[in-house]
Amino acid sequence: MRNILFITSSLMGERSKSSQVAAELVTTLRRAGVTGSVKERALTPENMPHLSLETLGALGVPADQRSAVQQSKVTFADSLIEELEGADVVVLAAPMYNFTIPTTLKAWLDHVARAGRTFRYNEKGQPIGLLKNKKVYAVVSRGGYYGGDDPVGAGEFQETYLRHMLRFIGLEDVTFIHIEGQAVGLEAAEKGVALARSEIKETVLAVAA
Numbered sequence: 032m033r034n035i036l037f038i039t040s041s042l043m044g045e046r047s048k049s050s051q052v053a054a055e056l057v058t059t060l061r062r063a064g065v066t067g068s069v070k071e072r073a074l075t076p077e078n079m080p081h082l083s084l085e086t087l088g089a090l091g092v093p094a095d096q097r098s099a100v101q102q103s104k105v106t107f108a109d110s111l112i113e114e115l116e117g118a119d120v121v122v123l124a125a126p127m128y129n130f131t132i133p134t135t136l137k138a139w140l141d142h143v144a145r146a147g148r149t150f151r152y153n154e155k156g157q158p159i160g161l162l163k164n165k166k167v168y169a170v171v172s173r174g175g176y177y178g179g180d181d182p183v184g185a186g187e188f189q190e191t192y193l194r195h196m197l198r199f200i201g202l203e204d205v206t207f208i209h210i211e212g213q214a215v216g217l218e219a220a221e222k223g224v225a226l227a228r229s230e231i232k233e234t235v236l237a238v239a240a
């Protein structure tokens with residue numbers, strides 16, 4: 032009875048390839064025996080604010096001294112972390128925007144990376160991730176191709192950044208599913224989605240079993 036947190040971040044709503052393939056992945060996981068709850072969080076610029084000084088400040092105020100506005104900021108930030116803590120499997124859908132992740136997903140990461148809760152520094156100043164025992168599947172879509180020998184040289188700061196940031200908060204077991212060639216033409220786009228689906232069959236089913 033493992034629980035899934037399903038996060039999408041494309042601006043394209045139901046037309047989003049990363050969201051569609053990630054939804055298929057969730058279905059695949061459920062068929063493979065991940066039968067707990069599924070909590071969906073569709074990040075949009077309307078519902079995912081940037082981390083603000085007001086929120087940072089509110090987090091430092093003792094609970095019984097917070098104003099109503101401060102409390103609502105803390106409640107929102109806490110709810111994002113609680114959703115993450117309550118998940119055994121996280122399915123993350125992220126298009127590449129200007130070589131990296133959408134700003135909504137960055138804002139979500141800014142809210143869930145909290146000292147003492149999801150990470151801490153040891154006495155040597157090294158970061159220790161505090162989230163444990165979670166499997167992450169990240170479905171990343173791109174207009175072009177970034178799978179060569181030198182992804183960073185090619186401008187790949189989406190998977191590279193996500194992998195680093197997730198590890199920082201303790202999410203080390205991450206499987207990436209790639210949807211490439213989405214801006215190259217219809218045929219290439221369809222091939223990119225088909226390849227992602229076969230990655231799900233090969234990788235996800237093997238890991239979920």
Ligand SMILES: Cc1cc2nc3c(=O)[nH]c(=O)nc-3n(C[C@H](O)[C@H](O)[C@H](O)COP(=O)(O)O)c2cc1C
Binds near residue numbers: 046125174214
């Ligand atoms: C604002 C914006 C920026 C983009 N930047 C890049 C980019 O830097 N590199 C790239 O390969 N594709 C880029 N694309 C193309 C998307 O990554 C591609 O269409 C992807 O499939 C979108 O995922 P979605 O269908 O889940 O929305 C960009 C698209 C948009 C809308």
